Amino acid sequence: MKPEILIIDDNENVLTALEMLLQSEFDKVIALKNPNSLLSALQKNRVDVVLLDMNFTAGMNTGNEGLYWLRRILEYDPAISVVMITAYGDVELAVKAVKEGAFDFILKPWDNNKLIGTIHAASKLRKSRLETISLRRSNDQLKQVLHPVSRKLIGQSEAMQRVMEMVKKVAVTDANVLITGENGTGKELIAAEIHHRSKRNNELMVTVDMGAISETLFESELFGHAKGAFTDARENRTGKFELANKGTLFLDEIGNLPLSLQPKVLSALQNRTVTRLGSNTPIPVDIRLISATNRNLEKLVAEGLFRQDLLYRINTITIELPPLRERGNDILLLAEFYLDKYKIKYEKYGLKIGRGAKNALLNYSWPGNVRELQHAVEKAVILADKTILDEDSFSLERNTKFSKGSYPVKPLDEMEKEMIKACLRNEKGNMSAVAKKLGITRQTLYNKMKRYGI
Template sequence: MNKVLIVDDQLDVRMSASIALSNHGFSCVEADSPLQAMQIVTTDKIDLILLDMNYSSDTTSGQEGLTFLQQLQSKNINVPVVVMTAWASIDIAVQAMQLNAVDFIEKPWKNTRLVAIVKQQISSAQLHRENARYTALSKPSTSQDYLVQSPVMLELLAKAKRAAPTDANILLTGENGTGKSLLANYIHQHSNRADNRFVSVNMGAIPESLFESELFGHKKGAFTDAKENRLGRFDIASDGTLFLDEIGTLGANLQSKILRVLESGEYEVVGSSQTEKTNARIISATNANLEQMIASEGFRRDLLFRLNTIELHIPPLRERPEDITLLAEHLLAKHATKYHRGEMTLSSAAHAAILQHPWVGNVRELSHSIERAVIMSEHNVLDVNVLSLNNHSENTSQSWPLMTLDESEKRTLIAAIKHFQGNVIEAGDYLGMSKSAIYRRLEKFAIDPKNLEL
């Protein structure tokens, strides 16, 4: 159900709009001021804002409404806004449109026109998002450097280069944060498909109910919310590379659907009986031990055979110290540029501490540590204290009691959330989980981040 935020300081106007829209299936939220509206739109998912331009402090100029539109722009809040005013001012309408308002309606309105405008603008916004998503997915990937100097990684890249032109399916294994997606892109760039698309999909972030629509696409009207035709990832990646990240998170039913495509290259778009063909090259990745999952009947062996024609394992960062300094200096330059800090360097003590740290989160943890240091440091030479390594270094030799995989995962989630002071998104990023994936696990284990002792 689409949600509309109605912003007006007159209760009768809000009630009138709310009743008219609710009768046509919209969920309505009300605010009596731009300040209250901004609080709502930053915490709730709003599909459209119906915004009055004049309030008690200024009933003619529309300045309060214009200021609200400017604030939406500055905060990068992309919600369509339909402005309304009792004053038939073309100037206000023009100014509002210049600040990205999508339409204009005068009060008093006819309910049929109000409903028609809201429906049209929500539909247009959804179509725009879908087009933007397709454009982003369709762009050929840009070449990325893979910075390594350790013998083990140089050998790995040599193997990847040899495998790249073959079109063989490749399985990448390794801990979270080791750079599996970067290696997948590297392989694509050295393949015969480099001029075509590299499409990445996080398998652990797709709800089972949307799996076929996301991977195979759907036809308009195939189900309740299928308002437009949608291309699936296999179609978008045709002639290019499809990267299936977190492949080990798939349930048994979804594994069988992927297996069929890998065996025959055939699939059906949801809502269509016509069989489609894909020639996308498949690269997959996992941090799970798939052999152990096969032994416990959590993963199909025939699917593994289809995925790992060539298997490449990325060793953890702690096992290749030659790469740590190289990566640290690269990341320092990258984050210093991002935050406009000028040239920054690491002190000799910071260098030593970085080499001694276990980097349980691998390159991702290293990047986060340096990024925080760049932001918080008052100086251009980063010392060991600003890296805060002692606060979250882990004793990797610690003996853990025997427990189930679910209990182990639950403990790891709780530890990560505590480590990042309750920031679920940052904890998920550290663990290699998407936003939707970590929230699904929080629900699974009934973990409430607000009730954890940080």
């Protein structure tokens, strides 16, 4: 659309001349003799550029009236471009107006071509400002999607209360945090809670699944690449480190990072700079680092599979999440939470967990932790054909309660493999659905299937 122009000048001859000149160039030209109706005109019309006289009252040539109305216009809409109309002797005042936010000024008598060119330039600035505002709004909406208001962490057990106390203390600092715990214990939720409570909570928390990045794409994914860096690099790409600038970078499954790639991560963390693949220009990054793993990194260090200096760099503070079997009645709190969620989703509002089922839930070992509990409740709701969910509704194995100091009956990797195979059967091979059920990305799912030979 062509720009819409608003002219305010107490001289009728000036108004008429400008209106005739500009009507053929612009979509709409509104002429006002009295500035008192200016704000009303702005409210009723989509004005892009305002041509504003410096003086309106007879005998007044201080320019204060023009400055006053300039401020009122910019208060109403800071994106509007204002061009001041002034006599030659008022150039100094016009310059003052520009310093206060006017786009430019034109002198009476004006050059038609120069005047039209100035208005077109002012219109382009208006368009640019509106695009910037739109991008900021989109960015704010994107931030809300990528890091919504923190979900309430459910848990009243002593073990979880200790974790939350640690989160509160650590979140307000910029210390690097390492979150450890078995698969499915909620490490990403804790990372999100730390970010939400931090001073960086208005910026992004960027999550990188270190187990899902292939070695060939590692540098491009984390550090970005320059156009032409390799065959398919058709444009510049921002890496995850850059994307997390001023915010939080969450490196999930950091224990899966190959030894050959660890020096590059260490260098970026030490120097606080990254260099895009195919470029020689270092880019400063300001990030808060949170990492997570279900592996024993100290054991990996002893085995020569993880760099000790990288471990020191990432674990200024370590938060260990307890497995679900050690959280007592939190099991029932979580079960009720997921029951409420899936009752609504599947429109089975009258469902309740029976006493026998509650005892079964408390006595089950939960090798898959909270994630397994969530899936068990969802499955029970889907298959429910009666109001009360009993022990059989959850299809839990009997006598698998962990005793103190004991370990899962099967290795975690084997259990994870079985869970993936079961999901593949239930979802009839639909990879997207399986990944969603397991709470992982499709790439992570492919990597795990390759690892387990599925």
